[in-house]
Amino acid sequence: MQSLIDIFKNHWKAIAITFTIGKFLWESYINNNQLNKIENEIVLHQKSYGDNINLLVNDKYEQSLLNLKNLVKLTLNKLSFNLIKDLLIIYFDVYNVIWVLSKKINEHLSFILPINSICQTIIFTIISNILIFCWGIPIQFYGEFIVSDFPKREKPINWLMIQYSILIFKILGDSIKILGSLIIIKFIKNFPIWQISLGYFIYSITRISLAPIYINLTAGPNFLKPIPNGELKDEILNLCSKIGFDSNSIYLTDFEFSSMGFNYLPNMITINERTRSIFTIKELSSIILQCILQIKLNLHLQKQIINSIILYINLFFFEKILFKDNNVINQFGFKIDKNQSNNLIFIKYLIFNKIFIPINIIIGLIKNYLNKRKIYQIDQSTFEIYKIEFLNSMIKMKNNNTLKNFENDSIYNLYYSEIPSFNKRIEFLKENNKIE
Incomplete structure (x- = not known):
């Protein structure tokens, strides 16, 4: 494996772009197959009506197929939308831009936050989540209220507030995971693969266990x-x-x-x-x-064990491939010397996820099976x-x-x-x- 790493280590950016495009092509192929199947089903269903084609106007199956067709088309548009986002992030070194901005914000908030890599990384996460949210919310709204014909459960303003709530909880969850991981990394000499995986497992189980309490508190007494x-x-x-x-x-x-x-x-x-x-x-x-x-049968527990094993596999290969490779951050626009590279472990892991795309696709298929x-x-x-x-x-x-x-x-x-x-x-x- 080391020989392969030596071959690719000067081309991580090109590999990340290649795999990002490859994932887009793969998912586009799958969704196009689904779209073709829906269209064929629509044709067959219409033929089954023969001369009574006007009855299709009120046919629920027909309408659901048409709606599903629109949703798959929307998914294809989202794939293109996300491909543009990912290529912009990689090609224009957006991670470095956000990292520099995070440092400036950390310095301005020095009266309440210590200036260190942990706080900077959490600020980086908050900014990243907000930018991704702003990028994706228009097309999500379009899919939910314009394309989809399924019954709407919320008004647009209520839907938007729910999305904001999801964003806040995601920021909190990501911040807790990153804070815990960076603290573990700081106090353990070797890269703590199993310790981070175990910490993630404990965090996941705690979050799931609190779900009934959260629902009881937020849904009201008559829920x-x-x-x-x-x-x-x-x-x-x-x-x-x-x-x-x-x-x-x-x-x-x-x-x-x-x-x-x-x-x-x-x-x-x-x-x-x-x-x-x-x-x-x-x-x-x-x-x-x-x-x-x-x-x-502890299905929740089993899922979290599987997720923790998947994280362990990711961290294992991350440690072997990129953890000690300081060249990778320079390829993505970071101008930092070797002594500062340990502050960018989380950034390296984000880059690694762009490189590990094929393996994660295979892991996802096995998990679903x-x-x-x-x-x-x-x-x-x-x-x-x-x-x-x-x-x-x-x-x-x-x-x-x-x-x-x-x-x-x-x-x-x-x-x-x-x-x-x-x-x-x-x-x-x-x-x-x-x-x-």
């Missing part, structure tokens, strides 16, 4: 309602007693976490009050069981208890989706989706349990 006495509560109590789960963690709510109104957080399961009438008591309980199994396998396992465990009721609930959820008869392109689905489609899950249950 979560206890399950009322009746057949549903009796079935839930019976189920929870069998599998050892606290039934008090299951609530009704009017807030829609997902299209069918079901979701789970750590030790919290919510049932959407407006959609529960679609299912029988047994069918609804089977979906609740799915959520319980995800909690009992493993997550889909886990969903299939949970589906099978649920089926073993509720049998045909669970299968019926899956069919109803599929039928409630206006795109129920459409399957994404296989490569597109593998690359972008962590969860199998309802069609695939139903097909798996039927094949695995020999159901006609």
Whole structure:
């Protein structure tokens, strides 16, 4: 590997540009395949109407396909938009410009912040997030309120405030991660790969564990309602007693976490009050069981372990390739001597992510595959208890989706989706349990 590093070490900027363009071409290819499949499905669907073509005006499936087509086109535009952004950052040494600006801001704030590389790096992160937000918000707004025909849940001003909230939480989260990593690096002699990975794991678990508290505080007192006495509560109590789960963690709510109104957080399961009438008591309980199994099998924990392993792999190769390479920062416009290069570890890691793009794509594909396998396992465990009721609930959820008869392109689905489609899950249950 060292011989390859020696060959490429004077060309990191060219490699970053090449891989950035390569990722754009790869994702454009995938989305174009998806677009072609949608267009073919639209043609076939229109042909199925024959002479009754006027009925297509009110056909929900047709409208959903057209909307999906527009969204994929929007994704292609976003890819081009982001390619321009990334090439501008690399070619015009934007990291160096922001770093210099961060230093000046750090000096102006010296009355409240110490002047050091840690504070400068955090300021760098804040500026970077704000610039990326300003770059991306117009096209996000265009996609949400102009292109998309799906029902809007918020007014534009409310949507914008939510985006600002997400930005603030991202800045806080990134600052905490960077602060923790830089403190660990400062106090440990060798590059602390496993210590940073462990710190990230602890941070992730803490953040997830606080999610129910945050939702309770922000959503208001009427957000979560206890399950009322009746057949549903009796079935839930019976189920929870069998599998050892606290039934008090299951609530009704009017807030829609997902299209069918079901979701789970750590030790919290919510049932959407407006959609529960679609299912029988047994069918609804089977979906609740799915959520319980995800909690009992520590799906969140497993995801964070996988994310920490991925971070470890990234840091391992970063240490081998760029950590000690001071030439790389000079290629990206930084005029800093060797003694100051340790202050730019975070910048080096940002550059490394541009170089490590092919490996991260492969890692993402593997991660999606493993997550889909886990969903299939949970589906099978649920089926073993509720049998045909669970299968019926899956069919109803599929039928409630206006795109129920459409399957994404296989490569597109593998690359972008962590969860199998309802069609695939139903097909798996039927094949695995020999159901006609």
